[in-house]
Amino acid sequence: MLIILTTTISLSSCSISVKEKNEILDLSEILYVFEELELHLKPQIEDNSYPYINEIKPNKFELLDGAIFIYVFKDKDLALDHDKIHKDFNQLVLNQKLYLYQIRNIVIIYCPQNEDPQKLIDEMDNKIREIVEYFSK
Structure with a gap:
Protein backbone atom coordinates (compact mmCIF):
# COMPACT_ATOMS: atom_id res chain seq x y z
CA MET A 1 0.00 0.00 0.00
CA LEU A 2 1.45 3.37 -1.00
CA ILE A 3 0.48 6.34 1.13
CA ILE A 4 1.06 9.73 -0.49
CA LEU A 5 1.36 12.50 2.04
CA THR A 6 0.80 16.16 1.44
CA THR A 7 0.03 17.29 4.99
CA THR A 8 2.26 20.00 6.38
CA ILE A 9 3.72 20.54 9.84
CA SER A 10 5.86 23.43 11.03
CA LEU A 11 9.58 23.07 11.78
CA SER A 12 11.20 26.10 13.37
CA SER A 13 14.42 24.73 14.86
CA CYS A 14 16.47 24.42 11.66
CA SER A 15 18.92 27.13 10.78
CA ILE A 16 19.66 26.64 7.07
CA SER A 17 18.29 29.14 4.62
CA VAL A 18 15.47 27.77 2.52
CA LYS A 19 15.79 28.20 -1.23
CA GLU A 20 12.97 29.79 -3.17
CA LYS A 21 10.06 27.41 -3.79
CA ASN A 22 10.93 27.03 -7.46
CA GLU A 23 14.59 26.13 -6.86
CA ILE A 24 15.71 22.54 -6.83
CA LEU A 25 17.18 21.01 -3.70
CA ASP A 26 20.16 18.74 -3.23
CA LEU A 27 20.65 15.75 -0.97
CA SER A 28 22.82 17.60 1.55
CA GLU A 29 20.01 20.04 2.36
CA ILE A 30 17.59 17.21 3.07
CA LEU A 31 20.12 15.28 5.16
CA TYR A 32 20.88 18.40 7.20
CA VAL A 33 17.25 18.73 8.25
CA PHE A 34 17.04 15.03 9.12
CA GLU A 35 20.03 15.54 11.45
CA GLU A 36 18.46 18.66 12.97
CA LEU A 37 15.43 16.54 13.87
CA GLU A 38 17.76 13.92 15.35
CA LEU A 39 16.77 11.38 12.71
CA ASN A 54 12.92 7.49 -14.05
CA GLU A 55 16.50 6.22 -14.22
CA ILE A 56 17.38 7.85 -10.89
CA LYS A 57 19.24 5.68 -8.40
CA PRO A 58 18.04 5.98 -4.80
CA ASN A 59 20.12 7.01 -1.83
CA LYS A 60 19.21 4.39 0.77
CA PHE A 61 19.50 5.01 4.50
CA GLU A 62 18.69 2.84 7.48
CA LEU A 63 16.75 4.02 10.51
CA LEU A 64 16.12 2.14 13.72
CA ASP A 65 12.61 1.38 12.54
CA GLY A 66 12.99 0.94 8.80
CA ALA A 67 14.55 2.36 5.68
CA ILE A 68 14.46 5.67 3.83
CA PHE A 69 14.96 5.95 0.07
CA ILE A 70 15.79 9.45 -1.18
CA TYR A 71 15.60 10.19 -4.90
CA VAL A 72 17.09 13.44 -6.18
CA PHE A 73 15.61 14.39 -9.55
CA LYS A 74 16.90 17.07 -11.90
CA ASP A 75 13.54 18.84 -11.85
CA LYS A 76 10.18 18.67 -10.12
CA ASP A 77 8.33 17.22 -13.10
CA LEU A 78 10.29 13.96 -13.07
CA ALA A 79 9.50 13.48 -9.40
CA LEU A 80 5.74 13.68 -9.92
CA ASP A 81 5.24 10.26 -11.52
CA HIS A 82 3.66 8.60 -8.48
CA ASP A 83 2.24 5.71 -10.55
CA LYS A 84 5.76 4.78 -11.68
CA ILE A 85 7.04 5.03 -8.10
CA HIS A 86 4.20 2.82 -6.86
CA LYS A 87 4.84 0.20 -9.57
CA ASP A 88 8.61 0.07 -8.98
CA PHE A 89 8.29 -0.22 -5.23
CA ASN A 90 5.55 -2.84 -5.34
CA GLN A 91 8.00 -5.04 -7.22
CA LEU A 92 10.50 -4.65 -4.38
CA VAL A 93 8.40 -4.58 -1.24
CA LEU A 94 5.20 -6.60 -1.31
CA ASN A 95 2.43 -6.12 1.26
CA GLN A 96 4.22 -3.38 3.15
CA LYS A 97 3.14 0.19 3.83
CA LEU A 98 5.21 2.78 2.01
CA TYR A 99 5.07 6.45 2.88
CA LEU A 100 5.88 8.75 -0.03
CA TYR A 101 6.80 12.40 0.45
CA GLN A 102 7.73 14.94 -2.19
CA ILE A 103 9.74 18.10 -1.65
CA ARG A 104 10.14 19.87 -4.97
CA ASN A 105 12.59 17.66 -6.91
CA ILE A 106 13.14 15.23 -4.02
CA VAL A 107 11.10 12.08 -3.39
CA ILE A 108 11.45 10.40 0.00
CA ILE A 109 10.05 6.93 0.57
CA TYR A 110 9.85 5.66 4.14
CA CYS A 111 9.55 1.88 4.55
CA PRO A 112 8.85 0.99 8.19
CA GLN A 113 9.64 -2.48 9.44
CA ASN A 114 6.53 -4.62 9.74
CA GLU A 115 7.14 -5.46 13.38
CA ASP A 116 7.28 -1.84 14.55
CA PRO A 117 4.39 -0.65 16.68
CA GLN A 118 2.12 1.80 14.90
CA LYS A 119 3.07 4.52 17.41
CA LEU A 120 6.73 4.45 16.28
CA ILE A 121 5.70 4.51 12.63
CA ASP A 122 3.40 7.49 13.29
CA GLU A 123 6.19 9.37 15.11
CA MET A 124 8.58 8.87 12.20
CA ASP A 125 5.88 9.86 9.73
CA ASN A 126 5.27 13.10 11.66
CA LYS A 127 8.99 13.96 11.71
CA ILE A 128 9.34 13.44 7.97
CA ARG A 129 6.25 15.59 7.43
CA GLU A 130 8.04 18.34 9.38
CA ILE A 131 10.89 18.14 6.88
CA VAL A 132 8.44 18.42 3.99
CA GLU A 133 6.83 21.48 5.59
CA TYR A 134 10.20 23.09 6.27
CA PHE A 135 11.03 23.14 2.57
CA SER A 136 7.48 24.10 1.58
CA LYS A 137 7.53 27.50 3.30
Whole structure:
Protein backbone atom coordinates (compact mmCIF):
# COMPACT_ATOMS: atom_id res chain seq x y z
CA MET A 1 0.00 0.00 0.00
CA LEU A 2 1.45 3.37 -1.00
CA ILE A 3 0.48 6.34 1.13
CA ILE A 4 1.06 9.73 -0.49
CA LEU A 5 1.36 12.50 2.04
CA THR A 6 0.80 16.16 1.44
CA THR A 7 0.03 17.29 4.99
CA THR A 8 2.26 20.00 6.38
CA ILE A 9 3.72 20.54 9.84
CA SER A 10 5.86 23.43 11.03
CA LEU A 11 9.58 23.07 11.78
CA SER A 12 11.20 26.10 13.37
CA SER A 13 14.42 24.73 14.86
CA CYS A 14 16.47 24.42 11.66
CA SER A 15 18.92 27.13 10.78
CA ILE A 16 19.66 26.64 7.07
CA SER A 17 18.29 29.14 4.62
CA VAL A 18 15.47 27.77 2.52
CA LYS A 19 15.79 28.20 -1.23
CA GLU A 20 12.97 29.79 -3.17
CA LYS A 21 10.06 27.41 -3.79
CA ASN A 22 10.93 27.03 -7.46
CA GLU A 23 14.59 26.13 -6.86
CA ILE A 24 15.71 22.54 -6.83
CA LEU A 25 17.18 21.01 -3.70
CA ASP A 26 20.16 18.74 -3.23
CA LEU A 27 20.65 15.75 -0.97
CA SER A 28 22.82 17.60 1.55
CA GLU A 29 20.01 20.04 2.36
CA ILE A 30 17.59 17.21 3.07
CA LEU A 31 20.12 15.28 5.16
CA TYR A 32 20.88 18.40 7.20
CA VAL A 33 17.25 18.73 8.25
CA PHE A 34 17.04 15.03 9.12
CA GLU A 35 20.03 15.54 11.45
CA GLU A 36 18.46 18.66 12.97
CA LEU A 37 15.43 16.54 13.87
CA GLU A 38 17.76 13.92 15.35
CA LEU A 39 16.77 11.38 12.71
CA HIS A 40 20.20 9.88 12.25
CA LEU A 41 20.27 8.20 8.88
CA LYS A 42 22.80 5.42 8.42
CA PRO A 43 23.93 5.20 4.76
CA GLN A 44 23.64 1.74 3.23
CA ILE A 45 26.20 0.09 1.00
CA GLU A 46 25.38 0.71 -2.63
CA ASP A 47 23.90 -2.11 -4.60
CA ASN A 48 21.53 -2.40 -7.51
CA SER A 49 18.67 -4.19 -5.75
CA TYR A 50 16.71 -1.00 -5.08
CA PRO A 51 14.41 0.34 -7.78
CA TYR A 52 15.46 3.15 -10.04
CA ILE A 53 12.71 5.65 -10.73
CA ASN A 54 12.92 7.49 -14.05
CA GLU A 55 16.50 6.22 -14.22
CA ILE A 56 17.38 7.85 -10.89
CA LYS A 57 19.24 5.68 -8.40
CA PRO A 58 18.04 5.98 -4.80
CA ASN A 59 20.12 7.01 -1.83
CA LYS A 60 19.21 4.39 0.77
CA PHE A 61 19.50 5.01 4.50
CA GLU A 62 18.69 2.84 7.48
CA LEU A 63 16.75 4.02 10.51
CA LEU A 64 16.12 2.14 13.72
CA ASP A 65 12.61 1.38 12.54
CA GLY A 66 12.99 0.94 8.80
CA ALA A 67 14.55 2.36 5.68
CA ILE A 68 14.46 5.67 3.83
CA PHE A 69 14.96 5.95 0.07
CA ILE A 70 15.79 9.45 -1.18
CA TYR A 71 15.60 10.19 -4.90
CA VAL A 72 17.09 13.44 -6.18
CA PHE A 73 15.61 14.39 -9.55
CA LYS A 74 16.90 17.07 -11.90
CA ASP A 75 13.54 18.84 -11.85
CA LYS A 76 10.18 18.67 -10.12
CA ASP A 77 8.33 17.22 -13.10
CA LEU A 78 10.29 13.96 -13.07
CA ALA A 79 9.50 13.48 -9.40
CA LEU A 80 5.74 13.68 -9.92
CA ASP A 81 5.24 10.26 -11.52
CA HIS A 82 3.66 8.60 -8.48
CA ASP A 83 2.24 5.71 -10.55
CA LYS A 84 5.76 4.78 -11.68
CA ILE A 85 7.04 5.03 -8.10
CA HIS A 86 4.20 2.82 -6.86
CA LYS A 87 4.84 0.20 -9.57
CA ASP A 88 8.61 0.07 -8.98
CA PHE A 89 8.29 -0.22 -5.23
CA ASN A 90 5.55 -2.84 -5.34
CA GLN A 91 8.00 -5.04 -7.22
CA LEU A 92 10.50 -4.65 -4.38
CA VAL A 93 8.40 -4.58 -1.24
CA LEU A 94 5.20 -6.60 -1.31
CA ASN A 95 2.43 -6.12 1.26
CA GLN A 96 4.22 -3.38 3.15
CA LYS A 97 3.14 0.19 3.83
CA LEU A 98 5.21 2.78 2.01
CA TYR A 99 5.07 6.45 2.88
CA LEU A 100 5.88 8.75 -0.03
CA TYR A 101 6.80 12.40 0.45
CA GLN A 102 7.73 14.94 -2.19
CA ILE A 103 9.74 18.10 -1.65
CA ARG A 104 10.14 19.87 -4.97
CA ASN A 105 12.59 17.66 -6.91
CA ILE A 106 13.14 15.23 -4.02
CA VAL A 107 11.10 12.08 -3.39
CA ILE A 108 11.45 10.40 0.00
CA ILE A 109 10.05 6.93 0.57
CA TYR A 110 9.85 5.66 4.14
CA CYS A 111 9.55 1.88 4.55
CA PRO A 112 8.85 0.99 8.19
CA GLN A 113 9.64 -2.48 9.44
CA ASN A 114 6.53 -4.62 9.74
CA GLU A 115 7.14 -5.46 13.38
CA ASP A 116 7.28 -1.84 14.55
CA PRO A 117 4.39 -0.65 16.68
CA GLN A 118 2.12 1.80 14.90
CA LYS A 119 3.07 4.52 17.41
CA LEU A 120 6.73 4.45 16.28
CA ILE A 121 5.70 4.51 12.63
CA ASP A 122 3.40 7.49 13.29
CA GLU A 123 6.19 9.37 15.11
CA MET A 124 8.58 8.87 12.20
CA ASP A 125 5.88 9.86 9.73
CA ASN A 126 5.27 13.10 11.66
CA LYS A 127 8.99 13.96 11.71
CA ILE A 128 9.34 13.44 7.97
CA ARG A 129 6.25 15.59 7.43
CA GLU A 130 8.04 18.34 9.38
CA ILE A 131 10.89 18.14 6.88
CA VAL A 132 8.44 18.42 3.99
CA GLU A 133 6.83 21.48 5.59
CA TYR A 134 10.20 23.09 6.27
CA PHE A 135 11.03 23.14 2.57
CA SER A 136 7.48 24.10 1.58
CA LYS A 137 7.53 27.50 3.30
